[in-house]
Amino acid sequence: MFDEIHEECGVFGAYNIKDASSITYYGLHTLQHRGQEASGIAVSDHGHIHVKKGKGLTIDVFTKEKLEQMKGNMAIGHVRYSTAGGQENANIQPIVARGSKREIAIVHNGQIVNEKELRVELEEAGCIFQGTSDSEIVLHMIQKEEGSLCEKVMSTAKKLVGAFSILVMSENEMYAIRDQKGLRPLSYTKMQDGYVIGSETCAFEVLGLYSHTDVLPGQIIQFKDGIVRKMIYDEQASNHMCAMEYIYFARPDSVIENINVHNFRKETGRLLAQNDDVKADIVIGVPDSSLSAAIGYAEQSEIPFETGLVKNRFVGRTFIQPTQSQRDRGVRMKLSAIPHVVSGKSVVMIDDSIVRGTTSRRIVRLLKEAGASEVHVRIASPIITSPCFYGVDTSTKEELIGARMSKEEICRYIEADSLEFMNIAQLSKAANEQGLCTACFDGNYCTDLFSYAKVLE
């Protein structure tokens, strides 16, 4: 789908580790694919929490000098894509509250669907908000609850509904919290005398750490006094990992719920190729997220895999360019077809999904202009028919081509010679029948949607 859909955020934390802010910087840099709009790190020196954050990539926000000033052995960080809560500076994370008893910093990946109800409650209780993000709501709730920090975190988590992988840090403690449905990934692993926690395991591997433990749905992990304590705050928790994490967002070298993302994608390609009798000369993938599925399709179909499209990695993202003509130019600048590979060939083009359909049409045109005789599009996910309310910018229902058109109509619209999608049963098979959220494909949301339900009416 090439830039039509966006993950909201990535989080990373380092507990009881020398140079925690530098370690967090490396972690965030590895998670940069999850958000490129803003980046921030909060570090604790056991007296105070110090924060640096700003708009831009992690490498732009932090210099060596800035990191050297951020001393302490505990840190949390965040990379952000800014749809949730808007682009205000006040929404850039970590967000810090400085109370008379303690300071607390928070980073959050996901979206709380009962945020409006919680915000009204907090405002009626006298809380004043600086920004519009749901992360600030969580921070206020933690402050307002009774008891120890652990008890406050526990009772706050019980009141939240939606998608959240959250890290909370006080001057001396850290908490990793995952929502009751396990919608967003969150794992941790041992490093030196401490631990690192992150949205994806690729952020551990860059530090030379090759094993990890998942924070389970409905679980809180407390890091305190050098000890890790696991706590369940919801006994009814169940597994609904966002299918899009596997299909598109996560890096292929990450492992989610014990499944390597590259292997998942390869399997979707294999499943797509089964029972597909299309006659073609080559299989190509739309770089980068569709290459694994294209390899799987090629292996299963025994049609040769080729590199027919090349991505220019150093061009700005198309979505920040507002007009349609700018978007058109954007795709051309970002993606090129290789005439020497596709000319005169019948091509199977694998893409991970179709959102608005405009990008797919441009890519099909690129291939035909480069001389492809036929372009058969195969999509390594089901048709997207419903918006996401769990922290992913999938456009509104009106913009989703799958909500408006049949498969045949989409095929004509994108000017392909044929078009096929996966079905949800195949998707589940690729995930070893582990629970998945598939709401954007089938409209079955795994939580109450509160005020967001109105969008679907």
Ligand code: SF4
């Ligand atoms: S609705 Fe789609 S994008 Fe949103 S969490 Fe579910 S599977 Fe992921």
